[in-house]
Amino acid sequence: MGRVTDRRGDFCAWTANRITARNALVVLEDLKTRNMSASTSHTVAAPGVNVAQKRGLNRVILDKGWHRLELALTSAARYTGSVVAKVSPAYTSQQCHACKHTAPENRESQAVFRCRACGHTAHADVNAALNIKAAGLAVSACGDLGISRSLKQEPVSRATGRNP
Numbered sequence: 001m002g003r004v005t006d007r008r009g010d011f012c013a014w015t016a017n018r019i020t021a022r023n024a025l026v027v028l029e030d031l032k033t034r035n036m037s038a039s040t041s042h043t044v045a046a047p048g049v050n051v052a053q054k055r056g057l058n059r060v061i062l063d064k065g066w067h068r069l070e071l072a073l074t075s076a077a078r079y080t081g082s083v084v085a086k087v088s089p090a091y092t093s094q095q096c097h098a099c100k101h102t103a104p105e106n107r108e109s110q111a112v113f114r115c116r117a118c119g120h121t122a123h124a125d126v127n128a129a130l131n132i133k134a135a136g137l138a139v140s141a142c143g144d145l146g147i148s149r150s151l152k153q154e155p156v157s158r159a160t161g162r163n164p
């Protein structure tokens with residue numbers, strides 16, 4: 001039991017370090033506003049990271065503990081100066097990233113997103129991640145995140161290939 005918990009912590013720390021080292025902004029769904037037992041998919045969107053490649057990882061993270069990852073990301077971000085933004089999870093899985101049409105029917109299944117308005121088709125997690133990323137970029141662009149980030153930022157020699 002203890003071993004499983006420890007490995008889970010290592011995995012979260014490793015993942016958080018990788019994500020924050022490569023991204024100035026990490027966007028998470030704010031899951032406090034959602035009924036956890038009813039939710040089916042939590043997505044982390046990191047600009048500069050291929051969301052399609054991340055979706056398998058997302059599923060692992062969901063199994064291993066979302067809150068742990070969030071804590072690890074917040075902790076790791078202190079060293080890289082990355083911003084961890086949280087956005088509302090409302091409709092991120094129902095809205096078409098291409099045309100913004102929002103309807104429950106757009107999500108055909110756990111994996112398949114197909115917009116009823118424009119026909120845009122994508123993996124459901126990828127479509128949701130793109131919506132989350134867009135929301136996070138909007139929040140960080142119009143808020144004071146940039147200011148607090150520069151004040152708190154520490155030397156970032158560890159961070160390479162960052163993509164603001």
Ligand SMILES: [Zn+2]
Pocket residue numbers: 096097098099100101115116117118119120
């Ligand atoms: Zn559409």
